[in-house]
Amino acid sequence: MGRVWLFIPLAVSSVALGPVVAQDAANTSSGTEPVTFTTQQDHQDMMRQLGITALRPGRNGDASKPNPANYDEASANPCPDLPDVLTLKEGEKVTTPEIWWKRRRPEIVEDFEREVYGRIPKDVPPVTWTVAETRETTVGEIPVVEKQLQGHVDNSACPSIEVNIGMTLTTPKDAAGRVPVLMMYGFSFPGGPGARRPGAAQAPPRPVAPPGRGFGPPGPSRTEALIKAGWGYAMIFPNSIQADEGKGLTRGIIGLTNKGQPRKPDDWGALRAWGWGASRGLDYLETDPAVDASRVGIEGVSRYGKAALVAMAFDPRFAMVLVGSSGEGGAKLHRRNFGEAVENLTGQGEYHWMAGNFLKYGTAESSFGAKTPCDLPVDSHELIALCAPRLTFISYGIPEKGDAHWLDQRGSFMATVAAGSVFRLLGAKDLGVGDDYRSAEMPAVNEGLLDGQLAWRQHDGGHTDAPNIEHFITWASRLFGAPELQAKSSPGTP
Ligand code: GCU
Numbered sequence: 001m002g003r004v005w006l007f008i009p010l011a012v013s014s015v016a017l018g019p020v021v022a023q024d025a026a027n028t029s030s031g032t033e034p035v036t037f038t039t040q041q042d043h044q045d046m047m048r049q050l051g052i053t054a055l056r057p058g059r060n061g062d063a064s065k066p067n068p069a070n071y072d073e074a075s076a077n078p079c080p081d082l083p084d085v086l087t088l089k090e091g092e093k094v095t096t097p098e099i100w101w102k103r104r105r106p107e108i109v110e111d112f113e114r115e116v117y118g119r120i121p122k123d124v125p126p127v128t129w130t131v132a133e134t135r136e137t138t139v140g141e142i143p144v145v146e147k148q149l150q151g152h153v154d155n156s157a158c159p160s161i162e163v164n165i166g167m168t169l170t171t172p173k174d175a176a177g178r179v180p181v182l183m184m185y186g187f188s189f190p191g192g193p194g195a196r197r198p199g200a201a202q203a204p205p206r207p208v209a210p211p212g213r214g215f216g217p218p219g220p221s222r223t224e225a226l227i228k229a230g231w232g233y234a235m236i237f238p239n240s241i242q243a244d245e246g247k248g249l250t251r252g253i254i255g256l257t258n259k260g261q262p263r264k265p266d267d268w269g270a271l272r273a274w275g276w277g278a279s280r281g282l283d284y285l286e287t288d289p290a291v292d293a294s295r296v297g298i299e300g301v302s303r304y305g306k307a308a309l310v311a312m313a314f315d316p317r318f319a320m321v322l323v324g325s326s327g328e329g330g331a332k333l334h335r336r337n338f339g340e341a342v343e344n345l346t347g348q349g350e351y352h353w354m355a356g357n358f359l360k361y362g363t364a365e366s367s368f369g370a371k372t373p374c375d376l377p378v379d380s381h382e383l384i385a386l387c388a389p390r391l392t393f394i395s396y397g398i399p400e401k402g403d404a405h406w407l408d409q410r411g412s413f414m415a416t417v418a419a420g421s422v423f424r425l426l427g428a429k430d431l432g433v434g435d436d437y438r439s440a441e442m443p444a445v446n447e448g449l450l451d452g453q454l455a456w457r458q459h460d461g462g463h464t465d466a467p468n469i470e471h472f473i474t475w476a477s478r479l480f481g482a483p484e485l486q487a488k489s490s491p492g493t494p
Pocket of ligand 1: 302303
């Protein structure tokens with residue numbers, strides 16, 4: 001049988017602050033050469049820009065270590081009232097879809113962009129996709145066509161930073177027409193962001209599993225299930241878009257748009273950059289005759305579960321999302337004091353996922369005093385609400401099998417419940433358990449709430465969404481209509 005993937009929270013150390021180090025970095029002076037910072041230097045540079053002198057330390061996943069994460073429900077909700085997703089900032093209630101689309105949704109988008117995930121610059125250079133290789137092969141004995149793709153980002157504004165997005169597309173060879181496609185965040189590949197393999201013309205490298213990490217790989221069972229159901233899948237490689245580390249922020253797509261200079265506080269972080277990359281992948285899929293571009297979904301687990309939710313929230317062309325074990329920074333409420341905390345995300349190991357401004361909510365000491373997660377203008381129920389009324393499936397496993405409490409399944413369930421009113425306002429169905437996110441009972445493990453466009457299911461496996469894939473496919477196919485029927489009526493179908 002398959003391997004068990006254990007999710008082991010990273011031990012996160014506290015942040016010790018020294019003087020600002022921007023000046024010490026290798027190449028800061030000319031403004032034309034990319035800056036080379038260490039992660040610590042980049043983190044401290046952002047603190048300096050924000051006027052922060054001390055951050056609170058992240059929680060420790062190990063209960064025997066100092067400052068352990070809280071796992072007691074009694075103290076899990078220090079600020080139990082969430083920002084009301086259907087009340088405008090000026091106090092008016094959102095009573096029609098029109099008020100949602102024209103006024104409330106833009107308010108929420110603005111808050112997430114400025115304070116949480118960062119803004120995509122207006123002038124991101126264009127991406128040119130090439131099909132490096134097309135081959136016929138099989139997945140679970142079904143003949144498929146597999147394309148290796150590369151999205152080259154125009155880097156004429158800063159030639160020393162090269163970004164080539166790696167993606168593969170696999171579709172059933174004998175499909176009757178265009179097929180739905182699930183885009184999945186794959187794993188990093190040797191060489192890092194923008195790297196071109198020696199001797200490999202333009203072909204993006206094939207995926208390799210990350211060494212020793214506990215997040216679930218794109219297992220054959222998921223891809224087989226998709227192909228068997230008559231779907232296709234695309235595998236996109238986050239590290240080819242943006243490196244997964246603070247010192248990479250002056251490189252990759254974020255670095256390219258800043259011409260190698262450090263980020264400003266509201267610039268995008270890696271989650272937004274990975275979301276942007278998925279959108280560029282979707283640009284390609286819209287041009288591929290095998291794909292029904294009106295039924296492309298996005299999927300990821302763990303940090304890529306966060307990225308999948310961000311991609312879906314900000315790009316309305318994605319028709320569906322499978323958010324696997326996303327935890328803090330994903331579907332989990334930031335305001336919850338349970339498992340991983342905002343203070344983990346603001347530390348050196350993870351701050352690069354977020355906008356610089358997010359650091360403010362982990363502040364112990366600064367020119368503006370201290371802020372806590374309760375000061376965030378938005379919370380994750382509103383990120384889920386940005387996906388409405390499209391198909392949104394929030395997935396978890398169980399702690400006993402390695403999908404640790406660290407992820408706060410309950411905090412994510414509460415956020416999903418609290419997002420429901422927006423789905424209903426827009427004519428979709430939510431989880432069907434009411435609006436009281438504080439006391440709503442989680443369904444039993446393996447009992448999904450799959451009737452609506454907003455769905456929840458906790459499977460009895462570990463840190464992966466593989467055991468939920470069949471449920472996801474059945475749910476999405478039902479809500480879209482069976483793929484074969486849809487394919488016949490899709491535009492462009494022979
Ligand atoms: C860490 C982190 C999580 C993240 C996970 C992963 O454990 O605390 O937020 O989801 O890594 O992506 O592997």
